[in-house]
Amino acid sequence: MFARGIKRKCFDGEEDIEGTLAGFKSVPSYNLQRQSLLDMSLVKLQLCHMLVEPNLCRSVLIANTVRQIQEEMTQDGTWQVINAQNTGQASLDRLVSSDILCRSTKEQNEGKLVPSYSGFSKDFENTPSQDIISDLSTVTSVQAPRNPQSNNVWEMENSQENRGNFQKSLDQIFETLENKNPNSVEDLFSDVDNSYYDLDTVLTGMMNNTKMGHCDVLESFSSQTTTNSNSNCKSDINELDHIVEILVES
Amino acid sequence: MPEGDTGWKRAFEADIISTVEFNYSGDLLATGDKGGRVVIFQKEQEIVSPLRVAVSSTRHSCGARSQHLPYVAMPQLSNKSRLHSRGEYNVYSTFQSHEPEFDYLKSLEIEEKINKIRWLPQQNAAHFLLSTNDKTIKLWKISERDKRAEGYNLKDEDGRLRDPFRITALRVPILKPMDLMVEASPRRIFANAHTYHINSISVNSDHETYLSADDLRINLWHLEITDRSFNIVDIKPVNMEELTEVITAAEFHPHQCNVFVYSSSKGTIRLCDMRSSALCDRHSKFFEEPEDPSSRSFFSEIISSISDVKFSHSGRYMMTRDYLSVKVWDLNMETRPVETYQVHEYLRSKLCSLYENDCIFDKFECCWSGSDSALMTGSYNNFFRMFDRSMRRDVTLEASRESSKPRAILKPRKVCTGGKRKKDEISVDSLDFNKKILHTAWHPLDNIIAVAATNNLYIFQDKAN
Numbered sequence: 001m002f003a004r005g006i007k008r009k010c011f012d013g014e015e016d017i018e019g020t021l022a023g024f025k026s027v028p029s030y031n032l033q034r035q036s037l038l039d040m041s042l043v044k045l046q047l048c049h050m051l052v053e054p055n056l057c058r059s060v061l062i063a064n065t066v067r068q069i070q071e072e073m074t075q076d077g078t079w080q081v082i083n084a085q086n087t088g089q090a091s092l093d094r095l096v097s098s099d100i101l102c103r104s105t106k107e108q109n110e111g112k113l114v115p116s117y118s119g120f121s122k123d124f125e126n127t128p129s130q131d132i133i134s135d136l137s138t139v140t141s142v143q144a145p146r147n148p149q150s151n152n153v154w155e156m157e158n159s160q161e162n163r164g165n166f167q168k169s170l171d172q173i174f175e176t177l178e179n180k181n182p183n184s185v186e187d188l189f190s191d192v193d194n195s196y197y198d199l200d201t202v203l204t205g206m207m208n209n210t211k212m213g214h215c216d217v218l219e220s221f222s223s224q225t226t227t228n229s230n231s232n233c234k235s236d237i238n239e240l241d242h243i244v245e246i247l248v249e250s
Numbered sequence: 251m252p253e254g255d256t257g258w259k260r261a262f263e264a265d266i267i268s269t270v271e272f273n274y275s276g277d278l279l280a281t282g283d284k285g286g287r288v289v290i291f292q293k294e295q296e297i298v299s300p301l302r303v304a305v306s307s308t309r310h311s312c313g314a315r316s317q318h319l320p321y322v323a324m325p326q327l328s329n330k331s332r333l334h335s336r337g338e339y340n341v342y343s344t345f346q347s348h349e350p351e352f353d354y355l356k357s358l359e360i361e362e363k364i365n366k367i368r369w370l371p372q373q374n375a376a377h378f379l380l381s382t383n384d385k386t387i388k389l390w391k392i393s394e395r396d397k398r399a400e401g402y403n404l405k406d407e408d409g410r411l412r413d414p415f416r417i418t419a420l421r422v423p424i425l426k427p428m429d430l431m432v433e434a435s436p437r438r439i440f441a442n443a444h445t446y447h448i449n450s451i452s453v454n455s456d457h458e459t460y461l462s463a464d465d466l467r468i469n470l471w472h473l474e475i476t477d478r479s480f481n482i483v484d485i486k487p488v489n490m491e492e493l494t495e496v497i498t499a500a501e502f503h504p505h506q507c508n509v510f511v512y513s514s515s516k517g518t519i520r521l522c523d524m525r526s527s528a529l530c531d532r533h534s535k536f537f538e539e540p541e542d543p544s545s546r547s548f549f550s551e552i553i554s555s556i557s558d559v560k561f562s563h564s565g566r567y568m569m570t571r572d573y574l575s576v577k578v579w580d581l582n583m584e585t586r587p588v589e590t591y592q593v594h595e596y597l598r599s600k601l602c603s604l605y606e607n608d609c610i611f612d613k614f615e616c617c618w619s620g621s622d623s624a625l626m627t628g629s630y631n632n633f634f635r636m637f638d639r640s641m642r643r644d645v646t647l648e649a650s651r652e653s654s655k656p657r658a659i660l661k662p663r664k665v666c667t668g669g670k671r672k673k674d675e676i677s678v679d680s681l682d683f684n685k686k687i688l689h690t691a692w693h694p695l696d697n698i699i700a701v702a703a704t705n706n707l708y709i710f711q712d713k714a715n
Contacts (some may be wrong), residue, residue: 032546037548037602037605040606051359053360053384053447055449056465056496057465057496057611058611060493060495060496061515061551063494064551065548065549068551069548152509
């Protein structure tokens, strides 16, 4: 559950995020949840290529959703904000999450968080899963965030040992995922956490900026970190979380 | 995962029904499943003259009139009983239509799951149907054999050849009755015409041609010719990066053999006339309902994606199914549908969760009743919905073992959307999203419906007066 693991990290440094985003948007929680939706969508796009054959309709719909979020974020100016973000473990993790899931053009575009759609088009052409794995392993070599305070996260790339570590972690992930048949991969996403219903309320009404109680929303997410016990997850999801933790350097 | 578990799960998965279709007379009901099998049911010959019950004539008071339960103007439906002599459906034929294949070029498996079955109109004693998986369409002939010849000259009864020098007399073989044997044989295989996954096939009213549609293209075939097809719609962009819309369903008009429609993932329907040009990239009519700005969200496009389109039997209307609703369109009016029915509006506030668990991408089908007066479509928790167009009534029913004992009358169900849950109501949070009814079919003449719930098929009929 990539989205879940990363979300936990996100809200560890909640105050930092609010501080930096305040002034750009009157509802900072909306931004975070929009970002979560973006992360979730990117995960879906990548994962669907590991199955038998990607469902083109689904991929197109998810890609359109991603595009829509990005357009809105660009209009808001929050897109720039996130790029300039260099404080807080949480923001870094958010960058990392998108990075893992986006294509390798990141290596070229330092400081730009733009998922490459040329990568997606390649996916639409039904590339075999092996290509995806090798592409992703190239991508993860970019993020080696030892020093979260560094401005130029994107420049810290190609450290040989980092590459080895992340390659191994990635391999572990893919091994876990490949062993499952498509249905159980979908099962990873079928855990409907109750706190997501709050996400629903915020997001589905969000285009009109209908306000949710900030406290309620943030509370639900912070409580998620404490109450979302492992007993709710399957053991293989624990394993996945563990692997994600390795990746994001908790 | 231990080997045993995987094997069991695969065996279970193979039985998941992926398509249901009555033939033109309604005597045969075909189902296709995820394992590539086709099972055909046949209606028993009725002993008494059939009670032809149309929806309009059964508008009697059925079910309690109360404030809580919706008034059921629909005919009461009960499960088929084995004891009742009124035509029940029994297994007629079973055969393996498609096998799993491997595309070596792309290193990808081609699923054997049957996406669609369409019957051909019957022209002789045999029955013909088209079945398709993601890549290949097959024409199957289903024929009966109930006689066998006995008394051959050149071979014994057990088939061994007789020594010709021993034959001293000639005899004429006699036809003797035998146990009915139903044979299915593939007559045509239409392959290698689709790069993307086939989602629809539709037999033309000329009974000679049919169309097959995948995500980006629609091809026209002649039933006799397997080595070529005509491409009539192609929406693949030159640069795949620009792809934002795919074809989700297509169907020929029931009477006009030059007209077909196809729906898209953006909630639009295009009607095309094959007389206008060979490549129907330009539509003749474009159906789209303007978006309601007040309900706009990140999921608006996804839930507007049309999962099924069906012409009415009359040919004057068509029905589309998107994630939350069913819409009836008048072919003469492109600007908006003439009727809209909410299937499960209570899911609108749960769209993010449904996006997360992928349920938002479920493709529900829909169907018309024989007289076009009613519509039916599926939902979650093994619920399915029926809408009476003339009476403007709707009902939610459940297809499950508990509620479907033979000859039992289906009880209307209700989903509680918030606040206090009344007795017999189910709250939205208790719905089982793994129990989805995607495929339903309505008998072309009678009030008999077939509902596929995962790996079970339910057949309900109208309760006789």
